[in-house]
Amino acid sequence: MCGMPQQPPVRSTFTRPARPDASMSLLTNVMDHSLDDGYAEAAARKKADGTGGLPKTLRAKLGLAAGLVLAALVVTVGAAQARVAAPAVAKEREELIDRIEGETSAADRLEESVDQLREDVSARQREALEKNGDGGRSDLMGILSGAVEVHGPGVKLVVNDAKDTGTGGDGQPRGTSGFADTGRVRDRDMQRVVNGLWESGAEAVSINGQRLTALSAIRAAGDAILVDNRPLVPPYTVLAVGDGERLSTRFQDSADGLYLHALQENYGIRTAISVADDLELPAATSVIVRTAQPITEKGTS
Template sequence: MSLITNVMDHSLDDGYAEAAARKKAADAGGLPRTLRARLGLALGLVLAALVVTVGAAQARVAAPVVAKERGELIDRIDQETEAADDLEDDVDKLREEVGARQREALRHSGGGDRGELVGILSGAVAVHGPGVRLSVNDAKDVSAGGDGEPRGTSGFADTGRVRDRDMQRVVNGLWASGAEAVSINGQRLTALSAIRAAGDAILVDNRPLVPPYTVLAVGDGQGLSRRFQDSADGLYLHALQENYGIRTGISVEDDLRLPAAPSVTVRIAQPKTEKGTS
């Protein structure tokens, strides 16, 4: 009975009682807890405001320097861009001059009709005549590109995008079908022309082209169109249209005009000279 009575009379442990007594004494001898919490919060806000003020002052001091450096950088970019444009104009003028001299040399060295034929076949002179106009364009939704399977990993990733190898097959198919002169988006192709890819762009002789791609081919219009569409390359183009949504169209034209190639540079081949007879 004495143990039960002791528990009932002393329900709290002596340690709890002692801690409560110390807490009460501390509250009576110092600041209330709520006031101390508010003071701590106020001090924190003051420190934060001080940091923000110092940062703003430093940014204000550095702003003129940053603006000056930015302006100098912009001026330098503008100057270099202008210089690059001037150099590109000079290159175009020199290329046109070289092309003109090459065409003039062909006229005098080939001997009449033979010289003109050499100029046409080499792409050194502008030509016109009947032929076909072939348009090739990406699918409307290049991310989907139709209902077929992806066309491998080489070239472009999108199945509905025209690739460099597609244009290679189109051009080779036109040559094989009897085309006498070919251009893509106004750029004349020669025996030295290269069709390559660079990222999402197709390059013809290192010049980027953008879709839609318009291919002009001078030749026997009706016969050229029929032979190309019946060839393996024409059927390949038709399969791209059916399976991947690539848009194509071909029409026969009465008079197509193709420009001369910018320049024809031969580095390896040499003309064969005939030995004279005494």
């Protein structure tokens, strides 16, 4: 029996069916690759460099907003701290004012006590000298030394700064030793005025209520004039007890009076002198002598 030649089996081939959108390949490519590769690479580079993300304008607005918030926070914190510190500062200020007022009151009481003690000492001195028949000499010494209040005829001299204290009356500054001076009254001006009044025959002198003695000093501290370390403010009123008419004439004709007149003419310093029938001058605040000693008369044997 003849056998038939065996045929190799036939292998069937599976064919994948076509996509329904195979005919729309262009649209499919656009949908799958909606962003161009170049744009994608650029975005990736910006993101890697840290410049990607929000637009510049939006980033600037956010930065400005953050700065404003920070500034508002700083102002709020500062205001809160000021409100917290304000009561403490106010309390310290009140305590300082109370302390100043208390010290001022204490100084006033001490000054009153000194005045009372001075009056008591003067009264006891006069009493002791009157018992010895020398009361007139005590009164004269008290007047000349400035230890007692005095009154009598004399002159009233008012010296004031120029209206424009920046320059003299002619617009030119007054200068000494290279330092700019002005139409302001200086300590050396008042020194010459007082010395001129003493030389012209004044028996007692005061400036703005400060009695002058042989121990008095007229000095300057900045633009302020000090008399016995007490500051005075213009106008400076000088009272001098003496023969009024004679004292006024002699002073105005003296070198110091002419000096004062030159200040008025050249630098605008204002002056006015008048004769008074009765002036009252207070006692000096201190007439303590620390070095000088009286000479005691020794009888001869």
